[in-house]
Amino acid sequence: MSLSPPATLTPLSAEVVLGKTPSLKEPVLLDGALYWLEQRPHEQGRTTLMGRAAQGQEPRECTPGDWNLRCRVHEYGGGPCAIGRRANGEAVAVFVHDADRCLWRLDLDQPGAEPQRLLTPQGKRFEGALGGGLIDRQRDRWIGVLERDGQDHLVALPLAGGELVELHQAADFCGYPALSPNGARLTWVEWQQPAMPWDCSSLWLADVQASGQLGPGRRVAGSTPEDPKAISVFQPNWAGRDLVVANDRSGFWNLERWSAAEQDALETPRWQPLLHEQAEFAMPQWVFGMSTHAWDGERLLALACRQGRWELGELKDQSWRPLEQPCSDLAGLCAQAGQLACIASSPTHPSGLLELDLKTGSWRHQPAAPCPIAQEAISQPQELWFDGHGGQATQAWYYPPTGGGHSEAPLLVKSHSGPTAMARTGLNLAIQFWTSRGWGVVDVNYGGSTGFGRAYRERLNGQWGVVDVADCAAAAQALIEQGQAHPKRVAIEGGSAGGFTTLAALCFSDCFSAGASRYGVADLSALAEDTHRFEARYLDGLVGPWPEQRALYAARSPLNHAERMSCPVIFFQGLEDVVVPPEQTERMAEALRNKGIPVEVRLFPEEGHGFRKGSTQIEVLEATEAFFRAHFAL
Incomplete structure (x- = not known):
């Protein structure tokens, strides 16, 4: 193996x-x-x-x-x-x-x-x-989500072809439908603005009638914006006739089960926690298709994240049994009849398909592509805990440069996107690109990151551009104090929300000497007024209610504080971006040029928010390294 x-x-x-x-x-x-x-x-x-x-x-x-x-x-x-x-x-x-x-x-x-x-x-x-x-096998149809005219609908379409049939109109957003094995019940997740699904969401359940339409739906878990305590649910799943969902009412996304024997008998569902763990069995629901637990017909299997590392295990009799396998970065779990598969990687092996035979315990990992670097040459992540914003314990992964860290080494600080994402431990060749050139890299799980519980995520509430900036600067300072990096050779880079953190860090801290922003937010007010439906009210939680807190938006926006920036910046922007319109990048770059700061801008006509083309990704990485090297005189 x-x-x-x-x-x-x-x-x-x-x-x-x-x-x-x-x-x-x-x-x-x-x-x-x-x-x-x-x-x-x-x-x-x-x-x-x-x-x-x-x-x-x-x-x-x-x-x-x-x-x-x-x-x-x-x-x-x-x-x-x-x-x-x-x-x-x-x-x-x-x-x-x-x-x-x-x-x-x-x-x-x-x-x-x-x-x-x-x-x-x-x-x-x-x-x-x-x-x-x-x-939906019983009715020979597809059931899914239709987003149209600012509204989400659950719809059905015959597999023989035809017209869409509406099953349910959500109050606002919906997704993650799951059909019971006998096709008699459908469950799904809903949430309403201004909440994001990882802040406050609810689980709904309805009977499927003989006509194929849904009977009256009822909320059976989670919360709505009107409830005094916000709760988020993730990935409803059927374990036979029982219903399982991840629920963070304990402060961590733990798995809970609702017995089939009680589903009709109880007016108020009685959910049984399957575990009481300080671990996350879910992730923020930015996209459909995510899966962290699965029922193979006999057993419940799950992925759990503890302090930034993922593990795979079986839940049985309210206990957790880890399954032996080589990876610490896992996603996309599926299982059936004693077989399991997921997308997995480790610090020394690239992402690929991990398959496990639950009867024999044997596993097989097939990378998507061969690893181009010898294992002994791979810089492996070292866990770094430091005092972040407000003195709170904050975590990051530090990758030393080839040959080890030293006081003259340049350091790249990575601010992840989301900002609810997390710095993961799977082999990242883009990080190895830097370490193989003598750079140290620190991938920061700043306050707001996933993988450490709800309280850690909520550190960023109302504090975007403050907590994340302080945590990224503190991570760099911790490594400088340890003699792992040169204080005048610290760069920061990020995309999307990480691009905002990058620009804010260059404005509001004096720790960094260069930066790279990929489709980063420069003007929070413009983002609040001109972004897509899913994130239209996201900033209410991250910054404050819009437009009531207009002054706070202006105070946090890097575009309004270009005079405080004094180091070179390179920008990368897709011209089809509807999340962060290109105009924001162009205005930010022009403000810096007017101040005489070295600026480079790369525009990509056929890219949107997140670059998909290999040629674009290559150009971004090469241009960033060349830009930093030139301005650090490396």
Whole structure:
């Protein structure tokens, strides 16, 4: 069960790091067959469906050519493909094709079959966004989410084709539907502005009537904005006839079960905590298709995050039994009939498919691409705890440069996106790109990050641009004081929310000597007034109610404080970005130029919020390194 030894390459080139390594997502087991999505940066970011009939067989591409599986619900998407069996027993995939935004059916039992368009033609492109669905075998249909005209709907579509049928209109947002094994009940998650789903959300349950329509729905877990205590739920799942969900009412996303025997008997659901752990069994619901627990037909399996590290285990008799396997960064869990699969990596092995036989305990890890660097040359993450904002214990992962850290080494501080994301421990070749060139890298889990409980996430409430900035600066200072970095050779970089933290850190701290912002927020007021529906009220929690707190937005916006910035900055911006419009980057860069600060701007006409093309990603990494090297005289 050993992982194959990688080849050596020092220093790493950007082409090797980013050029052709696909990103694997959302594995599904179906009666011994394994399917997964593969996003390919060398094919302009196209996502295709891959499949393998049985373990040991060669995988095949199920959607070759120009098919591009992509969901655009809530802009961030996820869950573009549902896999299951039809009423006649045939295996089927239903996916959203990005070219026309329509649903297509692919018959998986017929190799070489062409996808069939399911929606009645309505022109070149479907008006609205579809995704996050499942296969309803009993009624031979797809059930999923439709976002249209500022509203979310649960809808159904016959697998033989036809028109969408509305099942339920959410009060605001909805997603993550799960159908009971007998098809009699449907559960889903809803949330309402100004809350984000990881702040306050509720679990709904309804009977499926003989007509296929839903009976009256009722809230059975979680909370609404009117409730005195905010609770978030994640990924409803059926364990046989019982209902399981992750619920953070204890302060951590722990798993709870609602017994089938009580589902009809009790007016108020009685949820039984399956564990009382200071660990997270969930993650922030930015996209559809996420999975951290699964029922294989006999046992409940889960992923748990403790202090920034993920582990895999089985829940039984209110106890946690870790399963032996080599990885500490895990996502996308699926299981069926004693088999388990997920996307996994470790500090020394790249991301790939991890498969585990629950009966024998044997595992197999197949990376998406061979590791291009010898294991002995890999800089492994070292846990760093330091006093962050307000003296609170804060965590980061420090990667020393090749040969070890020293007082003359340059340091790159990474501020992750979200800002609810987390710095993870899986092998990140982009980090190794820097360490192989003599840089130390510190990936900061600043206050607001996921993986450490609700209280850690809520440190950022009303404090975006304050707590995150202080924590990133404190992480750098801790390493400088340890003799691991030169105080005048500290750079910071980040994308999206991390780009805002980067720009704010360059304005409001004196720790950094250069910065790189990828589609970063420069003007909070403009973001509050001009962003997409999903995040339209996000800043109410991160900064304050808009527009009542307009003065606070102005005070936190880097664009309004360009005079406080004194170090060079490089910007990267997609011209199709609807989350952070390009105008924000252009205004920020112009303000710095007017002050005489060295600025470089790279614009990408066919990119949006988050770069998908391999050529773009390579250019960003190479340009950032060249920019820092020139201004640090390295």
